Amino acid sequence: MKTELSVALIASNEERNLAKCLDSLDGIADEIILVHNDCVDDTIKIARRYGVKCFEENWHGHRDQKNIALSKAKKPWVLCLDADERLSPDLLASIQSLLQRDSKNEADGFAFNRKSFFLGRWISHGDWYPDRKVRLIKKGLGTWKGSREHDKLHVEGTVDELKGDLLHFSYPSMNSFVTKIVYFSDIYLQRQLDAKSQWRLSHVLFRPIWRFIRAYFFKFGFLDGFPGLFIAVSTAFAAFFKHSRLYEQNSYEQPESSAASDDDRD
Numbered sequence: 001m002k003t004e005l006s007v008a009l010i011a012s013n014e015e016r017n018l019a020k021c022l023d024s025l026d027g028i029a030d031e032i033i034l035v036h037n038d039c040v041d042d043t044i045k046i047a048r049r050y051g052v053k054c055f056e057e058n059w060h061g062h063r064d065q066k067n068i069a070l071s072k073a074k075k076p077w078v079l080c081l082d083a084d085e086r087l088s089p090d091l092l093a094s095i096q097s098l099l100q101r102d103s104k105n106e107a108d109g110f111a112f113n114r115k116s117f118f119l120g121r122w123i124s125h126g127d128w129y130p131d132r133k134v135r136l137i138k139k140g141l142g143t144w145k146g147s148r149e150h151d152k153l154h155v156e157g158t159v160d161e162l163k164g165d166l167l168h169f170s171y172p173s174m175n176s177f178v179t180k181i182v183y184f185s186d187i188y189l190q191r192q193l194d195a196k197s198q199w200r201l202s203h204v205l206f207r208p209i210w211r212f213i214r215a216y217f218f219k220f221g222f223l224d225g226f227p228g229l230f231i232a233v234s235t236a237f238a239a240f241f242k243h244s245r246l247y248e249q250n251s252y253e254q255p256e257s258s259a260a261s262d263d264d265r266d
Contacts, residue, residue, distance in 0.1 A: 003099045004030040006073035006139070007081060009052075010065045014083035015041040017169060022050045024086035024167075028096055029079070035069040043083075061187075063151035066144040073139060076103060080135045080142075080153060084169045085114070091164025095136065098162065103138065108157025110136040115165040119174075119227040126221030126228055127214070127235055133166060134159055149187040177234060185242040192246050199246040207243060212236035 007029040011018060022032070032052040036043060037059045047054050057068055070078060077099065087095070091112055098106065113130040116123050123129055134142075134153045146152040171177045215221045216232035224231070
């Protein structure tokens, strides 16, 4: 007998991706939960066409929003997805096989690799692949933890692997990639301010260099052609940018007029 599965999703203005995400499930879900916020497109209309249970929530950040969706799932297994992700045929087959087995003899959670499509090709190296993600858990044994910008599904128990890739379509253009650099740097800055962190020149100088070398050379990003180069350079810039934001924040204090006058005389 097949064990039932819930799928827990969050989305905001994802009409471009949602239907393909839901199509990739190919009937394995007995329940689909969508927690949405601030939608002004056809995201909700598409979801309801597929029989999805929709719940509107204010935006609480990625981690907390995903925990809300997770809490609404009722079936013994829960698969957590983003709207810009899809199951590959191999991953779908692995999950179908798992649901046919006795869950008492299985691990409490399952991980698989996520593979991203960017600039017209699948990225198979660098920092982006393999990108191991725990996304399938037994109900009640998982919680989204981590920071607001880097959430991670934590399993209270054992974790095993499933074959097949989770396909990721997060960046339709270079502009979308750069926009997210700014977005995530805002979140990182707030976290630094909350922790009363000190700006460090060493972080600005050395972390971007290391990120590029690691992604492009040590992880063979160069094998992904120009997209691999773009990702490595952009990731290095993202590190440079986010570690510079605290310096900018500390520079907002206005100088006294006398100090400006002294500078003018110089």
